[in-house]
Each structure stands twice: as C-alpha cells, then as structure tokens.
Amino acid sequence: MNQIPLEHILFVSTALFFIGVYGFFTRKNMIMMLMSVELILNSVNINFITFNKYLFPDKLNGVFFSIFIIVIAAAEAAVAIAIIINLYRSHNSIDVDDTNEMKY
C-alpha cells in the first residue's frame, strides 16, 4: 500500500498551524480565538503522530504525547470558556478589544 509521503503530512500540519496563528491574531471574538488555539494544538498533534509513525515506528512516545495534549486541550477549553463567561458577565462582551484595561 502506498504511503502518503512525510512532506505532505507536514505541509498539512504547518498549514493548519499558521491558519491557527492567523486566526488567533485576527479574530476579535474570544470563542474564535479559542478555536484557533485548538487548531494550533491539533497541528502539533498531527506532527507528533507523523514523526512517531515515520521515524520511530516501534515506539509510542508521540502517541502518548498527542493524547496528553488532547487532555490538556480539553482542560484548557474548560478554563478558557469559564474565563470568557466571567468576562461576559463583567463587560457584557466577549470582544478582546473591549478588555484593554491592563495597559501602561
């Protein structure tokens, strides 16, 4: 069976990463920013799995790491959404530009 070349998968994960970064920088809605962060994390997951599969097929380190990251992402999503809800209660908005009190 034909394997997908490593470069193709890395291309996908890099694209995914920069889409996430772009989204994180440009979206004003905090939910959208959170989703961008998830994209970044998932691109990293893909990298882990791919390198594990292609470079060290007889080891499981990469798989463990990606599972670990998924768990972290779940926890992070919970915390972030809690923050966003609290922010909404206090500011009546989840737009990041409305929360710029912490400046000089």
Place this chain on the structure above:
Amino acid sequence: MLEGKVISLIILLPLISFLILGFFGRRYFKTFSGIVGTTSIFASTLLSLITAYQYFFVVGQVNGVYQKIIALKYTWLQFTPNISIDLGIILDPISVMMIVVVTFISLMVHVYSLGYMKGEDRFSVYYSFLSLFTFSMLGLVLACNIFQIYIFWELVGVSSFLLIGFYYDKPSAVAASKKAFIVTRFADLGFLIGILILSFNAETLDFETLIQRLTSPESTYLKGIVASSFLGFSALSWGLVLVFMGGAGKSAMFPLHIWLPDAMEGPTPVSALIHAATMVVAGVYLVARLFPIYALSCPGALHVVAYVGIFSSLFAAIIACTQTDIKRVLAYSTMSQIGFMMFALGVSSYGGENGLGYMASMFHLFTHAMFKALLFLGAGAVIHYVHSNDMKDMGGLRKFMPITHLTFLIACLAIAGIPPFAGFFSKEEILSAAFQSNPVIFYLAIATAGITAFYMFRLYFSIFWNKEAHLHGEHHGEGSTTMMLPLIILGVCSIVAGFVPFGKFVSSDGAELHTEMHLTFSIAPVLIALGGIFLAMSFYKNANEKANNISVVLKGIYTSAYHKFYFDEIYLFITKKLIFNLIGRPAAWFDRNIVDGFINLLATLTQEISDTIKGMQSGRVQNYAIYFFFGIIGFVILFIFLLK
C-alpha cells in the same frame, strides 16, 4: 583606691540624669527635675572630691612626682593594629583639678538655678541640658585620647548651643546660638585637621604615647614630623597651631571671640557655668594637655599662643570698659582672663622652675572659675531683681541686696587682684612668669590688670552705688535661699582658693614646684589695680559727668571700643559680602543650573523615551501575542542561522 569604675560614675551620673530628664522629665518630674539633676551632680561632686583626695594625697605621687594614671581604658574603634580610638579616663593633676572645678561649679549652678529658673516652662529641659553639658565637660577633661577629647569637645559645643538658644522664641537668642555654634565649629575644623596631622605623623591618638613620641629627641616620629614642611613651617608647627585654633575658638580668643558676648543671651546661670567657668577654659586645658609637645618640640607654636593670649586679653579689657550690658562686660572680662591663662602657658617652658607659667595658668583657671562664676551668679541675682541687663537701669542696689552686694564685691576684688583674695595669688604668679621670660608681654599684662580693675569696679559702682534707679514693678526679696547659698559658698571660695598651695599639686612635669611670693614684686601690680579701682570710684561712685567727659575726649577710641572694634561688622562683611557673593552665589548657580540641570535632563529624557514606547503596553492580548510570536521567530532565526 582609684577604681576606674567608680571614677567613670562621675561622668555617667550626669549622663543618666540627662537621659532620665530628657525622656521623662516633662511628663513625670516637672518641678522635681531640678532636684533630680542636682542630686546626681551632687553625688558626682562628692565622688570627684574623693577622687581628688585619693589622687593628691594617697596614691598619685610616686617619688615626689605625680603620675599619669590611666584609670580605665576601652578600645572602641580599632583601625589598624597601631591606631585605635579608645575611650578611657586619664588621671593627672590637671584633669583631677578640672573635675573638681567642673563638678563644683556645676553643682553651684544647679542649686542656683533651682531658684533662678523656678516657674520656667521648660524647667526639666533646662536641667537635662545642664546635665548633658556637665557630662560632656567631664568627659572632655578626663579624655585619655585626642580623638575622645574631640568627641566631647563637640558635645560641649552642642550643649552650649542648646543652652544659649534656650529661649528659642527670642530671635536674638536663636541668632546667638547659631553664631556660637558656627564660629566654634569653624575653629574645630582647624582642630580636626591638627589632630589628623599630629596623629598621622605620630601614628597614635593616645595622649601619653603622642607626647612621648613627639618630645623625645631621638624619636623617629619627631624627626619625621619636623622634617616634613608645608609653606615654610614644619608639619608639627602646623598641627600644633591648628589644634590651638580649635582651643582659641572654644576659649574665645581673638579673632574667634565674636561668639562669646552674644552667648550671653542664654540664661544667666548657664553663662556662669559654660561661658565663664568651665567650657571656655577648655582651650586652655587643651593646650595644657599637649603642653610638653608645645614646650619641648615647637616653641614657635607656643609663641603664637602667648601673643594671641596677651592680645585678646588687652583687646577684651578695652572693650569691657565701654559696654553697658552687665553680662557683656563680664563676657569680655572672661575673654580677658582666659587671655591671661593663655599667655601664661605661652611664656612658660617645661619642667622645674621654668614651668611656673604652666602652673600659674592652671592656678588662674582654678581661681577664675570661682570668682567668675560668682560674678555671673551675682549678676543673675541683680538681673532677676531689676529685670534688665543694662547698667543704666541699675544703681544704689546695695541697700536692697546686701548679700549679693558683699559677694559681688569679693569677686570684684578677687578679679582685680587685691590681696588676700584668690585672684591676687594666681595673677601674681602669671605676672612673675611673664616677667621672667618676656618683658613686652609683662608690661602689657600689667596694663591689662589695671584696666581689669577699672572696668570691674565701674560695673560694681554702677550697679550698687551711683544714683538710685527707678525700680518698677513689685519688689520681691533679694532671692530665694537656693540663690543666695551658692553666692555665699563661692564668695568664701573666692577668698580662700588663693591660699591653696597650688604649685605643690600642679606643675608642668608633676614634681612639686615651690613658689615664693616676692612682696616687692607684688607692689606694682597691686598699686596699679588700686589705681584702677580709685579711678572707677571717682567716675562712677556718684553720678557725675567725668566719665562722659572722658568719653567725649577719647571719642574715636571710645566709639570703636563701644562697637567692639567693629569686629562683628568685619565678619559680616567677609561672610555676607565676600563669601556669599563670591563663593556662595556662584556655587548656588552652579548647583541650580549645572548639577540640577543635568539631573533634570536625565529625567526629561527618560520621560520622553517612556512616552514614546509606552504604546507597546496596549493592554490588548493579541498585540502581546504578536510580540511573542515574532520574538519566537527571532529566536529561531538567531539559533538556526546565526549561532550555528
């Protein structure tokens, strides 16, 4: 039985009383403050009398020579293995004599103040300051180390400042205290430099070692200090003259005398204690303490002492004839008498019969303390009665104040040098010492003695005789018992102090010095003094115009003496016009524009920069994320491409 701990109590008791009164006096003691202070000083007096007895009659003498005893020594600051600042107690004839004088006069003043300062608002503060002064003066005379003497020297300066400015709501008192402090502080600068020169070259601060190293002819230290010279004089001369400058400042010698007359703004008992009997003789004491160095190694510096002394003495005596404020007259007479002590030291040399001047100077210090304190306390009683300092408001007081009158008369006779009062003996010794070594000084001194008799009796007759003054206000009595008792005690002392065989106890080298009274020698000074008295009597006993006529004839001299030879004006000119304009203002301009300007420039720059870059701290999370991102990119580039 000279226990160091017991002797240190003499010093510590006034300190304890100062601390107690200073911290708790106003709140808890109030009117008892005086009792507290007096009790502690009384104990201190008893202890010092016991010490003196022990020293002079029991343990001090070895083979007929009084020894220097270090009763206590404690190394305080060790700089190098050789140089340390110690705190200690030295006992030798002059220090033992001084502690007796200081505690005794201080006790008298404490007792007197019980009556004089009664009802004063800051009564306990006054007593705490008096205790502080007594403490520091005792520390000064017992110091075994030139740096210790400097420390206590400054402390007496501070307590003098505090007491002159005691009536701090009176602008003149404030100005006087500032003046006294600044002038003496300026002189102390010289003292400090002198200490540094001497101790740098002799590599010690300890008096005994210092004297030993700088007097023995084969000592390498002495050779070194004599060899190094500056502006044509040896380092030794500079050191000694600068030390004398400190002494001259404290002892109000010309030209640093200007603070003493103004210091009379303080309460009168304070003037008696500090500005007549004890603190102002500190300069004499200092020269006496280092006397072997002056006499053996550097006679030139001793000549300076002699000429400054005789000049101040004559100068002050002339001014005293024209002043009308009775305390100022006494102040100038103090300056004149200290001049006597100074030139007596100046004409003396070390050891044996030639040390007569040294002994005479200390003797005069001793007797002068008695009668000058008496004069001031008497003047205090008069001022208390008349409510004025000015001679013109007084007159005919002998009927109202018999005790004061009698004791004041005794003191005047003593200072004029009429036998058998105390001043006669010490003044005769000084005159004969001067006669033996320097005729110019002798003739000036004898003239000064005549002037002294004249102005003292001018004071006496103007206060107690002359026309009766119009006394206003209700008339209380002469003064309470506490005020009269010290007068009587000091009066008795002024009579008997002269009969103390002083040469037996105090001499330049510790050995007994036999002094003989030459009756023929005494005739001239006594006659001159009597002449002065009769002149004063004819002028001032009854109101008449003779004195005024004389002052009109001697117009120029009289006015300039009345204005103290314009020395205050000269000093004001030098400080205000010259120093302030030529140094002060440029320095202020430099400070304001260059120094401050530089700092302001730095501040402005910082502010500008921070204003421009503070936009980075926008508070927007996404901006921070971008910085973070590009930072990481930067690091990546750095690590991958640049730091391979």
